[in-house]
Amino acid sequence: MRRLSVSVTRTAICWILLELLAAAQIQSPEGPLLVAWLRVITLPITSSASYVADTTAHLATGIGDVTKLSGEVHSLREQLDQSHAKNILLSEQVRILSDAQELSLAVVPGFRQSTVARCIYRQLGEGRLRFNAGMNQGIHRDTIAVAAKGLVGRVTSADYSGCWVEMVTHPASAVAVMTEDSTVEGLASGDGRGMLVVEFVPHDAPLVRGALIVSSGADRTYPRGIPVGRVTSIRATGSAFLAVRAQPEADFSVLRVAVLVPSHEKSQQGGSPSSP
């Protein structure tokens, strides 16, 4: 059986070679007949190869287009992110301008030579805020800072680029305060945790929760009548004074602008801004 298959294979190969030999000797309109045969045989292969090449080229072009598109999408996303950031900044600017406008209507009229400054840095944990008004604008140590809602604090250090303001909630801060009707007086100091502790309130003082406390001017640092905070708790201690806690009126976490009142303005003015 194996010999038969070998013989058949040998015979077939020999005949094919003789036929190809004959085809190489015959001329057709396209050239040697063998060339025409090879062209016919290879036509499907060349067509397929051409199709594959075209498809590959189209695929490569498609991949290139997709890559280009993804690059453009990435670029557009970056532009969108930048627009969002600009939008946020512009919104912040708008809020700052709105606060400044509110401040100018509520506080500035009471202080003719005051400076409106923008808060550029907050250190709420340390009880400090930085504003963009400095010595070149007449801001010095002990300049008070007032927001639209109430008292912010006083300047502890100033340079030509800005100043640091110690908030009223700073443990080292102390403001002489009184109720609006001036019946109760005390000393408001910060507890270092964002609240005020009002000391030296007599145990029989007619003080109620929610009462607004304002600066009394007795410390000759802060002008009289600037809102400082609202009473949140009153507790009897058994001593001659009550333990009073108050929430600052000014919201330091969202404070954007404040009015900085120079110290000579305070001494000359001796008055208070209109309360909101």
Added chain:
Amino acid sequence: MILVLAAFFLQWILGSPWLPGWLGEIWVPMVWLVSRPLRQRDRGVFLMGVGIGICWDLFFEQQVIGPGGIAWSAAALAVQGTALVLVDRSPRAWAGLGALAAFVALAVRQLAYLPLGLPLTFWSPATLRICVLTAIWCGLVGWSLQLDLGARWQDYRARRLR
């Protein structure tokens, strides 16, 4: 090899213009393809057929070289296959195989011409003449071998010497 060349020479002589045309239709070398299987020497018959066919194209066809090799090798395979099942080794068997070989060679050559676009001449009176004359030629060769002339000549010489 010399005898094969002699056969081709004889074929060429028979095809000369000064001889009758039907003599050229005797395929002399065909006897080589017929004799080998009948005389139990069937090795190399296929290659012999290829060689004779290529030489036939080269000397006599001259149109294209190649289909002759296919045709004569096919004839060789046909004769070899038939001789395997044929018990008869008489001159009739030689003649029959000669006709078969000629017919197969003519048919296969026409089949080989088909892909080449060459004209087909199988269905012509010459086909029948070639088959018959080649069969007669092979039969004569077989009859002469059966006579064993060599032995007869030696007997004759021996009788003369006595």
